[in-house]
Amino acid sequence: MNARPIHDSLLKTALQHVGHSSASSQPLDIGIRGVSIVRADAPSDIDCAVSRPLCCLVLQGRKQVTIGSQVFSFGQGDTLLITADVPTVSQITAAGPGRPYVSLVLELDPAIISELSVEMRHTQVLAPPLRVDETSAEVADAALRLLQLLDRPASVPVLGAQRLREIHYWLLAGERGSEIGRLGWPDSHSQRVARTVALLRADYARPLRIERLASLAGMSRSAFHQHFRAVTSLSPLQFQKQMRLIEARRLMVSEGRSASSAAFAVGYESVSQFTREYGRMFGRPPARDAETVRRESEAAA
Template sequence: MTDLLHAVRRHAEAHADTTGLARTAIPGLTTVRATAPSDLVYAISRPLVCLVLQGSKHVTMGTQAFPFTAGDSLLIAADVPTVSQITHATVVAPYLSLVLELDLAVIADLAAQMEAGADGDHAPVRVEPTDAEVADTALRLMRLLDRPASVPVLQAQLVREVHYWLLSGRHGAVIRRLGWADGPARRVARAVMVLRTEFAQPLPVERLAAVAGMSLSSFHQHFRAVTSLSPLQFQKHLRLIEARRLMLSEGLSASNAAFAVGYESVSQFTREYGRMFGLPPVRDAKAARGKAQASV
């Protein structure tokens, strides 16, 4: 873990953007660095594993809270809404983590070749100590970045190896469900892909159910079981999260952000924004800008 920490630190310090993210040349692999505790971050994350190497973070999903720190791995095994916050980070000892998006095709291929392990807790968000084999393979992935010519040749087998160790380890039971080609998680994932791509457009639930290959009643049941939200709530979360990004990062007014993400009523947007983020959009944007200026 110490060697992995140093490798992630070097990459993050050299390549991180203003938000602390540094995407690597390996698709789906990102380093994260923060030198101070963060504000709350609202997201609907894709399935991923996050290896925390220094500092600590807190994630909530609904009423469930997941604190985790150096040496832990956070697994998000479905497209679920989360609220996260880096809780411990300093300039001297920044928060550092390595995030890998899970590849459902790789999981399906591996699961077909591996013996099924013991069934376990299927909670989509969970925290466990990082397995040594996962950390070792992650270190070899990071070392590839120092030899760019090796990345296209070796990255696929190392990403596959990380997935193998994740399936073999503490998170195996819940990850394996993502590999069931005709299982509810994969069917719902097809509908989620449409929602992520077209969230600003009207999306009849009948179309989403058809994409998932389910009856309307079955789709509603499985969609909520996988994501914890109804399809309409999921679309609303995506719209509000993107609207907030447009306001804070690109300086759009509340009304322009509302229309950009598909709202037809600014008053409805204002009500729903306030329920999700705790403040109406104009006050929230003003407060966020004030914090940003104070930190400069």
């Protein structure tokens, strides 16, 4: 199967369903559950989030994603796979009015993965949560036929689930299949770590108690540390720190909080420590970064 014509058709079809201009790099809902399209006509500022498991097919332009100290740069024809809930810092690095950044984002569905993994006899594999690979022709073809359903909206409720299942199948049949398959195992190490991640997301502002997290995961302290890092590529403390900094940034940008107010709200006891760690993660001091993001948002609007 020749991948290039499929990728070109996929890009053309995606653009038909997001219009011809976009001032935002946020995902656009296209009416298919778990599927969105991102279009941006210019490079973006950094975006911080706790990403859930997903598959991102870049159709045009380039993007950079950082997790911990690892930096991934990828572009047209590449697929980014995220197989765990992890804090990420991302930025669209190549886009323009005549050649916008476009990507198709698919949330990975554990229920579909679980069913297919049993049928395909997948085994568990622990591996880093972020991977970048060339998009396979089979995945691109299945994604194209999914988007083509939008031309006949009545077909989406009937055939949409089948096309989504097919995309999941080709992802599982690919090089990273065993890594994706771990999302479908109900008592896998990945799922145990996911329970602790959910707690960290809810209680990130409180002091970290490793014993509580290890108990929730049903592991010893040492085993929990090992598996948490294997699944997320971060230590529990690093994960909590990035959660705090991401939330502090949101409080300053969206709610107008001062740096000190945001720092205390997310659990920091020292504003100077907060300022140092914020600068390392985002590249600018807190107040200047928040002001820059607000100005750019207002200009884009």
